[in-house]
Amino acid sequence: MSARPVLGIICDNRDVGGRPAQIVLDRYVRAAIHYGDVAALLIPSLPDLMRAAEVAGRLDGVLLTGSPSNVEPSRYGDGDDGAGPFDPARDELAMELIDAVTGRGRPVFGVCRGFQEINVALGGTLRRDTSASDDLIRHHAPDGASYDAMFDHRHPVALTPGGMLSAVYGKHQLNVTSVHFQGISTLASQVRIEAVAPDGLVEAYSATINGAPLLAVQWHPEWDTDSDPDSQTFFRLLGRALRGETLNS
Numbered sequence: 001m002s003a004r005p006v007l008g009i010i011c012d013n014r015d016v017g018g019r020p021a022q023i024v025l026d027r028y029v030r031a032a033i034h035y036g037d038v039a040a041l042l043i044p045s046l047p048d049l050m051r052a053a054e055v056a057g058r059l060d061g062v063l064l065t066g067s068p069s070n071v072e073p074s075r076y077g078d079g080d081d082g083a084g085p086f087d088p089a090r091d092e093l094a095m096e097l098i099d100a101v102t103g104r105g106r107p108v109f110g111v112c113r114g115f116q117e118i119n120v121a122l123g124g125t126l127r128r129d130t131s132a133s134d135d136l137i138r139h140h141a142p143d144g145a146s147y148d149a150m151f152d153h154r155h156p157v158a159l160t161p162g163g164m165l166s167a168v169y170g171k172h173q174l175n176v177t178s179v180h181f182q183g184i185s186t187l188a189s190q191v192r193i194e195a196v197a198p199d200g201l202v203e204a205y206s207a208t209i210n211g212a213p214l215l216a217v218q219w220h221p222e223w224d225t226d227s228d229p230d231s232q233t234f235f236r237l238l239g240r241a242l243r244g245e246t247l248n249s
Contacts, residue, residue: 005060005242007038008101010094010114011045012067013087022046028065028111031225035232036239043097045090052096061107061212061242064094064114066220070182071116076125083128083181095121102209107241110216112180118216119205122188130183136199139178139218150179151223157195157203164206164215164248165194168237174230176203176219183218206247213241 009029011022022044033040043055043062056062069087073080075095094114098121101108110118116126130139141153156173159166166172174195184202187193191214195204207214215238221231237247 004037004039005239006058007032007036007040007238007242008043008055008059008062008097009040010043010062010064010090010097012065012069013045013089024065025222027222027225028063031222031231031235032063032238035225035235036242038239038242043093045087045093047089047092047096052093052100056097056100056104056106059101059106061109061238062097062101063238064098064108064110064117064216065222066112066114066179069113070128071113071120071126073126073128076120078125091117098122102212102214105210105212107212107238108209108214108216109238109241111222112218112220115204115216115218116182116184118214119184119188119191122190122207124184124188124191125186126182127185128182130181130201136201137197139180139183139197139201141179151177151220153178155197157197157219159195160193163192163194165204167248168233169230176217176230177221177223178219180218213247215241215247 009024011024014021014023024042069085072086073082094117141150154175155178156175158173191205191207193202194206197203204217221234225231
């Protein structure tokens with residue numbers, strides 16, 4: 001049996017029973033391993049104990065996952081304290097990891113918080129009103145919704161004509177799971193828009209950096225992936241990228 005490529009998956013800092021823990025929700029790991037056909041290693045967000053450069057060279061690519069925490073506004077030059085919770089250790093490790101992995105010409109994929117982290121790492125900014133602004137559709141279920149109901153909140157996204165996702169999916173629109181309070185304000189100059197919500201908010205982007213693909217989505221393809229072929233396609237793209245394949249078909 002030939003060795004599969006190795007995907008690094010970033011961890012959150014969370015409280016478990018009053019104790020600090022490094023956490024990755026099982027659904028991200030299972031979806032990536034199963035549909036991407038990769039092996040996986042979890043990367044702790046402990047920048048006081050390790051640096052991203054120490055592990056980046058041992059990975060074939062990285063997945064930056066969603067999280068309950070938000071990127072600290074100071075990371076993108078906003079003086080407002082903003083709304084937490086925050087995970088500054090993950091912010092630091094993620095920014096280092098994006099730089100280290102793209103610098104080595106290896107793929108980077110992002111989901112939700114990861115989508116936002118990558119945009120910030122590449123020089124973009126965020127807005128924090130995606131479930132409150134009257135100018136936008138609702139990108140999050142109403143307050144008080146159960147956990148499952150939060151992830152039942154869906155809306156369409158239009159795929160950019162001529163874009164990579166449009167070519168891969170062979171259609172103009174996806175219906176996606178939307179669970180986010182923050183979103184893109186200023187898009188990083190290095191990336192191309194791959195999908196937008198009906199209100200014009202950027203929902204996916206891609207880039208090629210040092211010859212390797214980068215793809216990030218604001219929605220949640222890891223939620224109920226087994227019943228959603230479009231979500232399975234996202235993780236198959238991840239596996240193809242880690243194998244050095246092109247992603248435009």
